Structures are given as C-alpha cells and as structure tokens.
Amino acid sequence: MVADTAEQQNDIKPLSTDEAYDILSDQRRRYAIHHLKQSDTGVSVQDLAEQVAAWENEKPIEQLNSQERKRVYISLYQSHLSTLDEEGIVEYDEENRIVNLTDAADNLNIYFEVVANDDIPWSIFYIGLTVAFSVLVGLTYAGVGVLQRSQLIIVTIGMLGAYTAAGIIQTIQRKRMELGDSGPPPELQ
Numbered sequence: 001m002v003a004d005t006a007e008q009q010n011d012i013k014p015l016s017t018d019e020a021y022d023i024l025s026d027q028r029r030r031y032a033i034h035h036l037k038q039s040d041t042g043v044s045v046q047d048l049a050e051q052v053a054a055w056e057n058e059k060p061i062e063q064l065n066s067q068e069r070k071r072v073y074i075s076l077y078q079s080h081l082s083t084l085d086e087e088g089i090v091e092y093d094e095e096n097r098i099v100n101l102t103d104a105a106d107n108l109n110i111y112f113e114v115v116a117n118d119d120i121p122w123s124i125f126y127i128g129l130t131v132a133f134s135v136l137v138g139l140t141y142a143g144v145g146v147l148q149r150s151q152l153i154i155v156t157i158g159m160l161g162a163y164t165a166a167g168i169i170q171t172i173q174r175k176r177m178e179l180g181d182s183g184p185p186p187e188l189q
Contacts, residue, residue, distance in 0.1 A: 015087070015107045023087055024108065028072065029080050030185060031055050033101075033108060036090065037180025042098040045081070049073035055184055108179060122170050129166065133159045 015023070024030050031052040036043055053072040054061045081099060085092040088104040120128075136155055140147045147155060177186040 015104070019087065020108060023084065023089060026080065027056070027187075028052055028075060029084060030179065030187070032076065032080060032084070032099075033089065033105065034179045034185040036099060036101045037105065038182065039101075042093075042100040045073065045077060045097040045099060048099055049076050052076065055188060058188070122166075125166065126163075129162060133162075 024033075032048055035048060035051045049072045050061045050064065050069055053064050053068045056072065057064065057068050081090065081092045084090040088102055089108065090105070091100045091102055093099075133155065136147070137152065140149060140152060140155065175181060176183075179186065
C-alpha cells in the first residue's frame, strides 16, 4: 500500500467532489485526517486510534478503556486507512504501522460552517448588513432619515468598518473550522 516511488508521489490526481465527500462522509476518517494534519511527522496507528477514540468518546486519552481504543484501532486498521491510502490521502506503512499524510490531503482543505440552532449563517448576516445600510442610505437621500446627506461619510465609514470587522471575525472562525487546525475536529467545537 505504500507509495513506492517519488514518481507516484508527484502524480497526485485531484479528487473529484464526489470522492472528497465520500472520503469525508465517515466521522472516523475526518477525525483521522484532522489529527494527521496536526502532526508534522508520521503517526502510529496506535496513537491515531487513541486520539480518534478520545474525540469520539469526548474524553481525554488517559480515560479511554481498552474496548474504546480497540474498537477504533480495528476499524482504522481494517477499513479506513486502506481507503485513505487507496485514494492517495495517506501513505500507510503496514509493516511499521505508521501513517503519513500525502500532498493530496491538501485537496481536502474543507471548511465546515457549523451553524448552531440559535445562530445565523454568515451569508444571511452579510445580506442583513447590506439591507440595513442600503435602507439607511436610501432614507438619507430621500431626506427621510435621521442623517443629512452631508453625514453620509459617517455612514460609509461605519459600513466599511462593519464589513471589515465581520470579515475578520469570519476569517478567524473559518480557520478554526478547517480540518487540521489546532484542537478538536470542527464538528466537536
């Protein structure tokens, strides 16, 4: 299963959308990729299984029992690592039981926008911000607003400031929701 030559490493075929979604459709594979992206070097199957089990069971590695570790280890060993290896996402050295991400894993730089029930998506927020500023500017031009036309510079500066702040906040939040960012996987944040 290990890529034998540097030539194979350079022949990275881009994943189709369906392939990417298929790979990421399984929580264990997402957790495994997330952990591997956090590591600069290869990870033993044992360490990978422990971290995935910890995230699945929402407890520290030290508190896992042998059954929780074993269940994840067997699943990774028998199924998930070979799938990821066949898709070129990881190099799995069966002999040494070490897993390394390949450059193809960069194709899985997926952003998960997790929206809580009491929250709104960023797209709706930006539409609302645009509508609010458009109404304010429209009323000001019509002479029906609190502001005079000469005060539109204040509205413009406020609008630019609001969009800039929202963009910065969204960028920070988006970075936290990528596979491989520090901490737990996006769906556990």
